[in-house]
Amino acid sequence: xxxxxxxxxxxxxxxxxxxxxxxxxxxxxxxxxxxxxxxxxxxxxxxxxxxxxxxxxxxxxxxxxxxxxxxxxxxxxxxxxxxxx
Numbered sequence: 259x260x261x262x263x264x265x266x267x268x269x270x271x272x273x274x275x276x277x278x279x280x281x282x283x284x285x286x287x288x289x290x291x292x293x294x295x296x297x298x299x300x301x302x303x304x305x306x307x308x309x310x311x312x313x314x315x316x317x318x319x320x321x322x323x324x325x326x327x328x329x330x331x332x333x334x335x336x337x338x339x340x341x342x343x
Contacts, residue, residue, distance in 0.1 A: 266308055269315045270334040271322075273303040279327035286325045292318055301329075312336065 275283040288295045297304040309315040322331045
């Protein structure tokens with residue numbers, strides 16, 4: 259993001275993965291544009307997505323399930339904000 263006054267949608271999700279693959283799944287998520295991995299706890303991975311719209315955020319999160327060994331993706335919250343630099 260970047261321009262002053264730009265709308266930013268921040269979404270927090272918990273991604274559940276098969277335990278033997280959780281680190282690989284977290285690494286794959288971290289490589290996705292707009293995605294930040296915050297914590298890995300057991301088979302759960304806490305991530306945030308920063309995107310310019312809810313549609314863009316949904317598009318990013320819908321790709322999570324395509325990562326091998328992802329079992330579930332749970333939306334925790336969505337926040338709409340004006341980014342101020």
